[in-house]
Amino acid sequence: MKLLVICQYYYPEPFRITDICESLVRKGHDVTVLTGLPNYPEGIVVKEYRKGKKRTELINGVKVIRNFEIGRGSGKYRLFMNYLSFTLSASFKTLLLKEKFDRILVYQLSPVTMSIPAIIYKKKYQTKILLYCLDLWPASLSAGGIRENSIVYKPFLKMSKWIYNSVDAIAVTSCMFKDYFKTTFEMDIDQIDYLPQYAEDVYLEVEENREHNRFHFVFAGNIGDMQSVETIIKAAHLLREYQEIVFHIIGDGSKLEECQLLSQALTLPNVIFYGRRPITEMPKFYSMADAMLITLKNNQVISYTLPGKVQSYMAARKPIIGAINGETSRVIKEANCGFCCPAEDEKELANMILKFCQSHEKEWMGENSYAYYTKHFRKENFLSSLESSIFKLGG
Structure with missing residues (x-):
């Protein structure tokens, strides 16, 4: 054709x-x-x-x-x-x-x-x-x-x-x-x-490479107004006393500099920015993640969207923690692959991250994530x- x-x-x-x-x-x-x-x-x-x-x-x-x-x-x-x-x-x-x-x-x-x-x-x-x-x-x-x-x-x-x-x-x-x-x-x-x-094929090649005494949470994707990455920064601020919890922000966009400045103003040693990286490097970041993060603005229209990173996270066999409404929240709950709270709620996001760190079902969540991917995506x-x-x- x-x-x-x-x-x-x-x-x-x-x-x-x-x-x-x-x-x-x-x-x-x-x-x-x-x-x-x-x-x-x-x-x-x-x-x-x-x-x-x-x-x-x-x-x-x-x-x-x-x-x-x-x-x-x-x-x-x-x-x-x-x-x-x-x-x-x-x-x-x-x-x-x-x-x-x-x-x-x-x-x-x-x-x-x-x-x-x-x-x-x-x-x-x-x-x-x-x-x-x-x-x-x-x-x-x-x-x-x-x-x-x-x-x-x-x-x-x-x-x-x-x-x-x-x-x-x-x-x-x-x-x-x-x-x-x-x-x-x-x-x-x-x-x-x-x-x-x-998810593109590269996300199916992720190998596990996690530290056992630390917890790594990774956000990967566009950092714009819609993505509300500042919610992650504010949650990191609430968790700053937990030295074993580290946040990794991979991506670029119109709000990157603003998020970096917010992190600096809050003096957060637990947040690391990497900028935009080629897709071939992404398995390295996914491999160190205990869970992937997804956030969007608290907006009814935006909540209709299912961001493409959800499929990538699932293909990599990763649990997902989201501060997000609508379709993505439905998918995470239906897949039983992580935790979800309302959009832009940094306090509840911080609570969910702590809950995840204490959970004994991390591997189970990752396998559920991949199972849902293979069935639907x-x-x-x-x-x-x-x-x-x-x-x-x-x-």
Whole structure:
């Protein structure tokens, strides 16, 4: 099958879409990706992609077409320009594309407007679209502080409704996303497939390398406003007298410096920051972890999300301790793989960490975590379901 994939983000940016496309190529599909210029999460376009360089590439069998975009920077204005510039340039590119594809896959993160080039191509060639929704829009705007009655939110509400109703099928990463589509857009949720993310293969290679006289808790992933990593820092402050408890923060993002400054202000020797590390190094950090940490803001819309790190944590056979609401809390409890408390509750998070340290069921939690992963989140199952969703679109 000749497949056109549209996503604003692609390698060397750290998103699963790269692995998905390369896996589809290995399964015999012809895959072309329409994407932007690498600039996530730093916000600055990578040097070798500036000034019109490397606009087309062949990466592990995937044909990659790069479109102009303004680096996301650090402020809301630059982020808006980043979203707009990709949408416009990629839309123009689809008008010029002469190659015909059998299907279109939109890997929809933020912004939802990255789907517009797909709709333009569809109208040109009557090619059907599967939209894989990882970020809800315009809910992501309200989660970011934009009021639902604002002049910014309302146009995006109409645009999002148009986009979601213009594609031929939708798959979602969280069961709770279906509720949002039903209540916000009055869509038939029976036509929406549940397709949770998977963990990349590197997380299946983790070996145990833990100290017996200390407890190591690891957070790995984006450190932005939504992730509420400061909740971990505040919990570490409450546990500062327990010298055997150490927190490891791996990742980068818009809130990294703020979290580092908070840790310094609280003079916390039990918190270590590592910055962003390549995925090949992650097994080293996972191997030393007694448990993995996950946090999100206390926000109803955000609680619908099941972050991809949950699958990675489970694939690595790790217990999970979360200060998080909604879908992730449901999964942790259903899997019996750790403890969970309300989002942004640093006191209860600290209590759960102490409870975990005193528990005699750590190994059992880790095995439950992996068992749940193999049943619900295996890569082979994901690819099979994705292919099925694409094929059943019809001609």
